Amino acid sequence: MQVAVLAHELFPERAKTAVGLLRYGDHEVRAVLDRDNAGGRVADHLPDVQDAPIVASMADVPEVDALVVGVAPIGGEFDESWRPDVRAALERGSHVLAGLHDFLAEDDEFAELAAEHGGRLVDLRKPPENLTVADGTAGDVEATVVTTVGTDCSTGKMTTAFELRDAARERGLDAAVVPTGQTGVVIEGWGIVIDRVISDYAAGAVERLVETPVGMDLIVVEGQGALVHPAYSGVTTSILHGSAPDALVMCHEAGREVVHGYESFDLPPPGAYADLYERMAAPVAEAPVVAGTLNTRGLDDDAAADAVAAYGDAIDAPATDPVRHGIPEDVLEAIL
Amino acid sequence: MQVAVLAHELFPERAKTAVGLLRYGDHEVRAVLDRDNAGGRVADHLPDVQDAPIVASMADVPEVDALVVGVAPIGGEFDESWRPDVRAALERGSHVLAGLHDFLAEDDEFAELAAEHGGRLVDLRKPPENLTVADGTAGDVEATVVTTVGTDCSTGKMTTAFELRDAARERGLDAAVVPTGQTGVVIEGWGIVIDRVISDYAAGAVERLVETPVGMDLIVVEGQGALVHPAYSGVTTSILHGSAPDALVMCHEAGREVVHGYESFDLPPPGAYADLYERMAAPVAEAPVVAGTLNTRGLDDDAAADAVAAYGDAIDAPATDPVRHGIPEDVLEAIL
Structure with a gap:
């Protein structure tokens, strides 16, 4: 499928869905919509994903099958500033895909x-x-089931799931990600937003999702939220128990020492959190925590290496930053 | 409000909503519908709640404002064998209240x-x-907030919440229950089925529910499910964190040593569970576990006393069976 991805004012740092599509998806992304970065290219921001032009609106997008809403505001509301682009896509007969709380299909316009144009x-x-x-x-699923869990939201649970899948596939294993969030569902084309x-x-x-892929050696379940998050811990716990995993990757x-957006709440230290x-x-x-992944985005290379080593020590398991360092052999071995 | 309570074939043991209404509610129950026990009276089964006749169908029910569905089958489906009574109640112009997954309002008949008769x-x-x-x-709520939590479903979390409320009221405190399940919501007339x-x-x-009662000394939040229940742990965790309690009563x-309905899963021992x-x-x-309640329904008096003592030792806190022994002073002191 050829798609355009809407990410106004948020690409790339705050457009997780858009970046996930570019990095892990099977779709050909023909344009990213971001009026703040129009005129540039994806490669200016992200060297290691598929490239595409960044444009200001649907008027500058070539022929596509669908417009995908590639941002996820807190609460999941539809932003009215996106309406002209969604309208334009529909008027061209394109499909529009989104993972928002506000359902597009319930918008009368x-x-x-x-209905009129067939999208x-x-x-x-x-x-x-x-x-x-x-x-x-x-727990009866035959494949090895690994669930990615986090110390907070936005700590790399989806990225880790896809990177583990890709590393297992490179070794010749049959591996699948079970998507539990809007980005993963868009990338994979199936799943349930838990x-x-x-x-x-x-x-x-x-449980139904984990029992869906057949003939797999490895199933990596994308976790959500965090176990002691003031708002989302129920989602996390449902995934933890519903997936009945053989192992966890934290x-x-x-x-990060406090809950993002809830800064009066301290995170437990990583070792205690894994426990x-x-x-x-x-x-x-x-399901022991057999490996850890660390997002070291804010650090230089030396500090990142030190932080990964310290994190591995804290949770007493092999660790990596999957974006910066990939999935090393010891992490892959630990989960298999 | 004068009500009839539907509990066909399940009263009283498996009709938690009906029994809760009779014991803790402000409504006058004018009849219980149970075709298996018709002809008897509530007092034949339950000596310590308001009495009412048990009848076979709505045809034997005197004037009431509402028919309340007082049973909650697993999954919450509407049982088609109830249809004639619901139909009869509506034809009399009564309201019908239910806490089922299947919504009555979505049933065309x-x-x-x-609409026709005004109920x-x-x-x-x-x-x-x-x-x-x-x-x-x-956590900013001024009242003392206590959440009842369980080792499994149906261990007495709602009963404990109401008994703690009543014990606090007897001492002259302003106390309220925050209802989080269908029975509590029916009894209290407000709340959300989480x-x-x-x-x-x-x-x-x-969070919204806990912030609702004003001017209270004590708020007792009715917990749901259990923290390591294979199906319901997400609900439990959302209530645990969303209520931000000062103390827990387990x-x-x-x-009970295995999860009811999921017998391949062992319950952690009470001490480890409280921890x-x-x-x-x-x-x-x-939120320390400051007290425990134990349902000793299946035991004789001596065995019950021993079981309560052993349970208190296991969780290192005062304990009681609130139905058999009420709320003793040490339990009430522990939560205040």
């Missing part, structure tokens, strides 16, 4: 334009209608 | 009958439309 409105955050409570059966599922069915939805950002994940998992699934 | 269909499990993510502010809220907003919904059933609750709560709210 968009619904009418889609589809795809709300990837909308869960299936037929979910149920968990049966407690995810934070949108009613609490009663959240673990059941994860993702952290170097230097808490293991204790919480154990009654449902014995 | 019921919606038509309600309302009240789906208490339907959450408000305007929920948001948690702000992390519940397991029906999308995961992203579950902690935010609890509820257990004597002799895990405290560790999970601490980064958001320091």
Whole structure:
């Protein structure tokens, strides 16, 4: 599929979906929409993903099959400043895909334009209608199941999942990511956005996802939130228990000591945090933290190497920054 | 309000909502519908709650304002065998209240009958439309906030919450229960059924509830599920962190060693379970397990006393069976 990705004013740092699509997706990205960076190219910002021009609006986008909303504001509301581009895409007959809390299909103008011009409105955050409570059966999956967990939101759980998948594939293994968030679902084309599922069915939805890929050696479940996050810990716990993993990989950002956006709450130190994940998992699934990944974006190379080493010591497991250093052999060995 | 309570084939043991209404609610219960026990009276089964006749169908029910569905099957589906009674209640112009997953208002026949005869269909499990993510502010509530937590489902979390409230009121304190499940919401006439809220907003919904009662000395939050339950742990964790309690009261059933309905999963021993609750709560709210309640329903008096003592020792806190022994002074002191 050929797509344009909407990321106004947020590309690349705060456009996780857009960057994920460029890095891990099978779609050909023909343009990124960001009116603040128009005229440049993706490669000016990100050297190691597929390149595309950055444009100001749909008027500058070549023929595409779909416009994908590539940003995820807190709360997931639709930003009215995006309306002209969504309208333009629909008027061209393109599909529009989004993972927002606000469903595009419930917007009367968009619904009418889609019906008139033949495009589809795809709300990837909308869960299936037929979910149920968990049966407690995810532990029976034959593949090795690894769940990525975090010390906070935005610590690299999705990135880690895709990098582990790619490293396993390079070794010739059959590996899949189970996407549980809007970006992962857009990239993979399947999955369920767990934070949108009613609490009663959240673990059941994860269980269903984990039981979906067949014939895999390795399934990496994308975690969400953090175990002691003031707002999102319920989502995290549903994924932890619903996925019944064999092992955990804990993702952290170097230097982060308080919960992002909730700065009055301290993060537990990484060693204690890993211990808490293991204790919480154990009654449902014995799942040690076998490796860690550290986002060292803010550090220079020496400091990053030191931080990764210190993080590995703290959690007593091999560690890496998957973006800066890739997945080394000891991390891959630890999860298999 | 004068009500009839539907509990076909399940009263009283498996009709938690019906029994809760009879014991803690302000409504006058004029009849309980249970075709298996018709002809008897509530007092034949439960000596310590308000009495009412048990009848076979709505045909035998005197004038009431509402029919309340007083049973909660796993999964929350509407049982088609209830349809004639719901139909009869609506044809009499009564309201019908339920806390099922299946919404009565979405049933075409019921919606038509309600519109025709002037009764309302009240789906208490339907959450408000305007929920948001948690702000992390519940810890600022001035009242002492105590959350009841469980080692499993159906261990007495709601009963404990109401008994603690009543004990505090007897001492002259202003005390309120924050209802988080369908029975509590029916009894109190407000609240949010948290397991029906999308995961992203579950902690935010609890936060809103805890910030609702004003001028209270004590707020007791009704917990749900269990912290390491294979299906419901996400709900539990959202309530634990969203309520930001000052203390926890842990509820257990004597002799229960595996998760009910998920018997391949062992419960952690009570002492370890209490420790895990405290560790999970601490980064958001320091909330020690200050007391325990034990459901000793299956035991004789001597065995019950021994079991309560052993449970208190295991969790290193005062304990009681609130139904059998009430709330003793040491338990009330511990939570205040």
